[in-house]
Each structure stands twice: as C-alpha cells, then as structure tokens.
Amino acid sequence: MSSTIQETQGRKGRPITDNDAQEITRIEELSYDLRIFEVMSREVFTLAPNQTIRDGLEVLRTKRISGAPVVENGDLAGVISTEDLMRALTQNDLESPIRKYMSTNVISVKSYEPVVKALETFARTNVGRLPVTNEHDQLVGMITKGDITRGVLVAIRKDYQEEEIRRYRVRHLFEDITSDRTSLILRYHIKPRDFVNGGQASSHIKRAMLRLGASAQLARQCGIAVYEAEMNLIIHTTNGGILRVQIEPHRILMQTTDDGPGIPDVNKALQPGWSTAPQEARNMGFGAGMGLVNIKSCVDKMEIFSGAGKGTRLMMEIHLRPDEKFSAAEGTEEPGI
Amino acid sequence: MTLQEIIAKLNLKVLTAPRNFSAITPRGGYASDLLSCVMAGAQPDNVWVTLQAHMNVVAVASLREVSAVIITEGAQPEADVITKANEQDVILLSASEPSYAVIGRLWKMGIQ
Numbered sequence: 001m002s003s004t005i006q007e008t009q010g011r012k013g014r015p016i017t018d019n020d021a022q023e024i025t026r027i028e029e030l031s032y033d034l035r036i037f038e039v040m041s042r043e044v045f046t047l048a049p050n051q052t053i054r055d056g057l058e059v060l061r062t063k064r065i066s067g068a069p070v071v072e073n074g075d076l077a078g079v080i081s082t083e084d085l086m087r088a089l090t091q092n093d094l095e096s097p098i099r100k101y102m103s104t105n106v107i108s109v110k111s112y113e114p115v116v117k118a119l120e121t122f123a124r125t126n127v128g129r130l131p132v133t134n135e136h137d138q139l140v141g142m143i144t145k146g147d148i149t150r151g152v153l154v155a156i157r158k159d160y161q162e163e164e165i166r167r168y169r170v171r172h173l174f175e176d177i178t179s180d181r182t183s184l185i186l187r188y189h190i191k192p193r194d195f196v197n198g199g200q201a202s203s204h205i206k207r208a209m210l211r212l213g214a215s216a217q218l219a220r221q222c223g224i225a226v227y228e229a230e231m232n233l234i235i236h237t238t239n240g241g242i243l244r245v246q247i248e249p250h251r252i253l254m255q256t257t258d259d260g261p262g263i264p265d266v267n268k269a270l271q272p273g274w275s276t277a278p279q280e281a282r283n284m285g286f287g288a289g290m291g292l293v294n295i296k297s298c299v300d301k302m303e304i305f306s307g308a309g310k311g312t313r314l315m316m317e318i319h320l321r322p323d324e325k326f327s328a329a330e331g332t333e334e335p336g337i
Numbered sequence: 338m339t340l341q342e343i344i345a346k347l348n349l350k351v352l353t354a355p356r357n358f359s360a361i362t363p364r365g366g367y368a369s370d371l372l373s374c375v376m377a378g379a380q381p382d383n384v385w386v387t388l389q390a391h392m393n394v395v396a397v398a399s400l401r402e403v404s405a406v407i408i409t410e411g412a413q414p415e416a417d418v419i420t421k422a423n424e425q426d427v428i429l430l431s432a433s434e435p436s437y438a439v440i441g442r443l444w445k446m447g448i449q
Contacts, residue, residue, distance in 0.1 A: 195391070195393060196392045196417075198396055199393060199397065199400060202396070202400055203396065203400065203425070220381075220402070223400045224376050224400065227396070227397075228373065228376065231372075231393075284372075284389065284393060285369075285370045285387070285389045285393070285394075286371075286372055286373070287371075288371035288372070288373040288374050289373075290371070290377055291373050294376055294377045
C-alpha cells in the first residue's frame with residue numbers, strides 16, 4: 001500500500017499516512033486489549049465421540065462449517081475436520097464412531113487470553129478455527145480470523161463513535177445554548193518549575209478546540225501560543241500562575257496571570273533572542289528568547305502588562321474568520337490529534 | 338522515504354512502542370535544541386533532530402505534530418518520558434551519532 005498512499009494528500013496538503021499509522025497502532029493495541037471471549041462465537045456445534053461419521057458429515061454440511069469440536073462430559077476431547085471425515089469416506093467407514101478419526105492433539109486457546117494469542121496461534125499452526133476453553137478446560141466457544149476482524153471493527157467503530165458523539169455534543173454547545181454572549185472558559189493552574197507537566201495544559205486546550213470543531217490550523221495556532229505562555233509561567237514565575245482560555249463563537253481570548261517577579265522592561269522582553277531564563281531552563285532547551293515572538297506570530301493581538309516587582313498579565317486574542325466561527329462549525333471537520 | 342527506511346539506514350533505536358513505520362513518510366526535517374525555535378520552525382510531519390531527551394520534548398513534538406524525534410549522541414530519555422511519548426503517539430528514536438552527522442545523512446537521503 002505504500003507508494004499510492006504516500007502520494008495521496010488529505011485536506012490542506014496533509015498526507016493521510018499519519019492517520020493510517022494511527023489506525024494500525026490502534027488495531028495492534030486492540031489485539032492486546034480485547035480478550036478472546038469478547039470476539040469468539042459462543043454458538044458452537046459440537047459432536048460426541050461416539051456419534052457416527054455419517055452424523056458428523058450431516059452436521060458439517062447443514063451448518064456449513066469445516067470442522068467441529070468433539071466434546072465428552074463437557075470436556076474437549078478432540079476436533080473433527082472435513083479432512084478427517086474424508087479419510088473415513090475413502091475407507092467407506094461411515095458407521096464408525098467419530099472417536100476413530102478425530103484429532104486428539106487439539107490446539108486451543110483460553111477465553112481469557114488476549115486476541116493476539118489467537119492470532120499468533122493461527123500464524124504458527126496454519127489452522128483456521130480454534131476451540132476456546134475456559135479455566136476448567138471446558139469448551140466455551142470457537143474463534144476464527146473472521147471473528148477477530150469483526151471484533152476489532154466493532155471496537156474501532158465504538159471508539160470512533162464515542163469520539164464523534166463527544167465532538168457532536170461539544171460542537172453544538174454554542175448553537176444549543178442561547179444567550180446574548182456565550183463563552184466557554186477553561187482555567188489551568190500552572191505550577192512554577194513544573195517542567196515535567198509543561199505543555200499538558202496546552203495539549204488539553206488544543207484537544208478542546210478540535211472537539212469544538214476548530215480547524216487543525218486554528219487548534220495548532222492556539223496550541224503554540226498557549227504553550228509558550230504556559231512555559232513562561234513554569235520558567236519565570238515565583239508562584240506559578242493561571243492560564244485562562246475563553247472561547248467565544250467569534251474569537252479566542254487566552255490569558256496568563258501571575259504575581260511576580262514581573263518584567264522590568266517589556267520592550268526588551270519582546271526582542272527576539274532576549275531571555276532571562278535561568279540556567280536550569282536553558283539546559284533543557286528553553287530560554288531561546290523566542291517565546292513572546294512566537295506568540296505574536298500566532299495571534300491577532302498580544303498585550304503585556306507588567307513591571308519589576310509586580311505580577312504579569314499576558315493577553316492574547318485570535319479573531320476567527322467567518323468560516324472558522326464555532327456556531328458555523330458544521331462541515332469544517334478535521335481529523336483529531 | 339518512509340520512517341522504516343530511515344530507521345534502517347541510520348541504524349536508529351526505536352525507544353517508543355513499535356508501529357507500522359513503513360506507513361509513515363516524514364516530510365522534511367528540523368533541527369534545534371531550543372524548544373521555542375522548534376515550536377516556531379518545525380512543520381507537521383517533519384523529523385526533529387535534537388540532543389534534548391527530557392519530558393518537554395514530548396510536549397513540543399506532540400503540539401507540533403512532528404512525525405518522529407531523533408535524539409542524538411545516544412542520549413537516553415527517562416522511562417516516564419517514553420511512557421508519556423507512547424500516550425501522546427510521539428515516536429522517539431535514538432541515534433548514537435551527533436546531530437551534525439545525523440542531519441547530514443538525512444539530507445543525503447533526500448529528507449530536505
């Protein structure tokens with residue numbers, strides 16, 4: 001699939017390969033998450049070892065299956081396949097018991113094992129159907145590759161539907177609630193020097209924007225601006241601060257507020273390359289002196305209120321183009337993050 | 338050029354969970370150890386070459402939607418960084434060579 005897909009472009013020139021890769025990982029993940037009992041067929045046609053080959057043939061023919069487990073006193077005693085039955089046919093041995101021709105060396109899987117175990121067993125043994133037993137070795141179902149495909153598809157559809165429903169609900173927020181001015185406010189407390197969680201609030205904000213129906217481009221722009229603002233709180237403030245994002249149908253207001261130490265010369269802080277980041281932050285690759293410059297390039301309006309020994313308030317605003325407005329978000333769907 | 342080929346040719350170690358790397362095609366690259374420069378300069382689907390190996394690399398890579406991060410000079414991220422990267426679908430690769438050599442080789446391979 002590689003060459004054609006690599007050349008296929010999604011909307012806005014984005015290759016769709018990323019998404020494909022995500023789907024594939026999700027399938028791989030599901031093969032570990034899903035248990036065999038969740039995807040197996042519970043309706044199993046079994047035979048008893050003392051039934052005749054003729055009975056066996058009849059069951060396989062009418063149920064249109066290629067093999068059946070043989071059960072004795074609830075326990076799995078063997079498996080009979082069309083191949084085994086054909087051997088009996090060539091011997092003209094239709095009245096013999098199934099016991100004589102069944103394979104007793106049965107490969108089976110446990111119901112509580114992950115689906116990947118069944119996939120591995122299919123690949124290793126080349127069989128197409130596996131009996132499934134419980135912890136007491138009793139037969140509880142059968143599993144085929146088809147069952148797995150179906151199970152995975154159902155799980156993926158469920159994932160997808162859950163995210164769709166969530167997005168649908170959130171997206172219609174601005175339409176469903178009538179007021180003269182509706183806004184959604186997200187607040188995050190950012191702790192000083194909390195580098196480990198740095199960027200978390202920005203990620204949450206970006207996801208919220210996408211769920212509200214923002215375009216990928218708009219969500220990215222907000223993500224960059226709030227990331228830089230969030231990191232400023234972590235790197236520079238004495239006591240951390242509040243990151244506040246106010247989403248309205250026609251604009252996004254982002255704001256950080258802290259109580260010090262303040263910026264003595266705001267104009268200097270706005271110069272590209274100017275930084276007062278401490279060594280600890282510089283060692284981690286912060287302090288390029290590009291934070292405010294980056295923010296400026298992502299927003300329509302930026303204002304800083306500060307002074308030495310005072311707190312700092314950074315205000316950022318993005319005006320939404322008519323096609324970006326949240327109330328008109330229908331049809332601007334973008335793949336998520 | 339798929340990520341699979343890049344991993345093989347540059348002999349990179351995959352630090353995060355295995356994926357179908359042959360379905361991922363990076364488009365161009367970006368190199369910097371300064372995170373704000375990456376935020377400003379990296380494009381979605383770039384490979385990002387850096388010496389940094391700490392938690393914030395994951396946040397920047399995820400927000401910037403780069404296709405993979407190549408951490409150079411064998412710098413080893415902490416386990417919680419790798420866990421976070423897996424959660425956020427960020428691919429972390431490790432190169433034993435320094436950034437200069439890695440970038441040179443990527444350029445020669447046509448990642449430009």
